[in-house]
Amino acid sequence: MQIHPFTPDDHDVVVAAADLANVAQKVDAPFEHPFTVDGYRLALKHGWDGEPPQPFAAWEGERLVGLLTLDTSEWDNTHLAWAHLVVHPDLRRQGRGSRLMELAVDRARALGRTSIGTEGWDSEGAVRFAARHGLTRRGSAIRRRQHVDRIDRRELEEMYDEAASAATDYELVRVVGRTPDDLLPAVAELTASINDAPTDDLDIEDEVFPVERIRGYEDAQEGRELRLYRLLARHRGTGELGGHTVVVVERERPQVAEQHDTSVVEAHRGHRLGLLLKTGMLRWLAETEPALATIDTWNMESNAHMIGVNERLGYEVLARELQFQRDI
Numbered sequence: 001m002q003i004h005p006f007t008p009d010d011h012d013v014v015v016a017a018a019d020l021a022n023v024a025q026k027v028d029a030p031f032e033h034p035f036t037v038d039g040y041r042l043a044l045k046h047g048w049d050g051e052p053p054q055p056f057a058a059w060e061g062e063r064l065v066g067l068l069t070l071d072t073s074e075w076d077n078t079h080l081a082w083a084h085l086v087v088h089p090d091l092r093r094q095g096r097g098s099r100l101m102e103l104a105v106d107r108a109r110a111l112g113r114t115s116i117g118t119e120g121w122d123s124e125g126a127v128r129f130a131a132r133h134g135l136t137r138r139g140s141a142i143r144r145r146q147h148v149d150r151i152d153r154r155e156l157e158e159m160y161d162e163a164a165s166a167a168t169d170y171e172l173v174r175v176v177g178r179t180p181d182d183l184l185p186a187v188a189e190l191t192a193s194i195n196d197a198p199t200d201d202l203d204i205e206d207e208v209f210p211v212e213r214i215r216g217y218e219d220a221q222e223g224r225e226l227r228l229y230r231l232l233a234r235h236r237g238t239g240e241l242g243g244h245t246v247v248v249v250e251r252e253r254p255q256v257a258e259q260h261d262t263s264v265v266e267a268h269r270g271h272r273l274g275l276l277l278k279t280g281m282l283r284w285l286a287e288t289e290p291a292l293a294t295i296d297t298w299n300m301e302s303n304a305h306m307i308g309v310n311e312r313l314g315y316e317v318l319a320r321e322l323q324f325q326r327d328i
Helices: 011-028 037-046 096-110 124-132 153-166 184-196 211-223 273-288 304-312
Strands: 002-005 054-060 063-071 080-087 115-121 136-147 170-176 226-235 241-250 256-264 294-300 316-327
Touching (some): 002 096, 011 037, 011 054, 011 063, 037 211, 054 096, 063 096, 096 115, 096 124, 115 124, 124 316, 136 304, 153 273, 170 273, 184 211, 184 226, 184 241, 184 256, 226 273, 241 273, 294 304
Parallel strands (some): 080 115, 256 294
Antiparallel strands (some): 054 063, 136 294, 241 256
């Protein structure tokens, strides 16, 4: 097996990689939306917030048999690298995944990282693989999906009114795409409140969010051909931002959306802002995205508060992801 780095501009490799990722996903997570070639390429090019991952392709002759993408950040958690591994389902448990993990560790060390993490769907195979490489389970997250056509609109309006009656001191502000310059510092400060969300036993530091990183995130979503919707809760008296929720909708497949950040600043909690923002977003998307069919989200399994909100909104559990980590 030969492992080589590649770039988003290596068209033939990207096509083969997207195909392999879909073959594996049909076995491991058939509920997930398949990758498109453009979506896969643009994710490699832009990453989450402008820090692209490092991709590697594993070949046997002319056959692509495995993939590794290694994520690191220079903003924070500079001790950590996160490895995402894919091996063709017909070729597993023969050492290919171990070769990819060994490469991930070597690359992480070369970057000065002292910890590595990876993830896998909740299965005996994922647990065994992690144990074989000295990785211990540090967290678990739940993948959920909302089917827009199953939303009871009357119940949605009742929930919105319920939340609005507890948040009369707040107004909702809609932002599409890039945040206006005058709001950017406040949005950056607000975004840092996501650090209050549970992280279980993962060895991770609080993330930092200077305005440059917010711009990097917004530019990355635009580069990935995603329409970005941010709904802000602003205190009427002080003008302070109390919370926000963010959803992105694919331009290529406008029926598919992903829930990104939802957070409320500690000083503004207790006013049902989480429910107000989430129901307000659904009302907004109903106006602007008529083709929308599903919204997917992740929550740490220990995040009881946000899970409670999502369950009220009708999100359905798809699967559990296990997260593993070790020092290197």
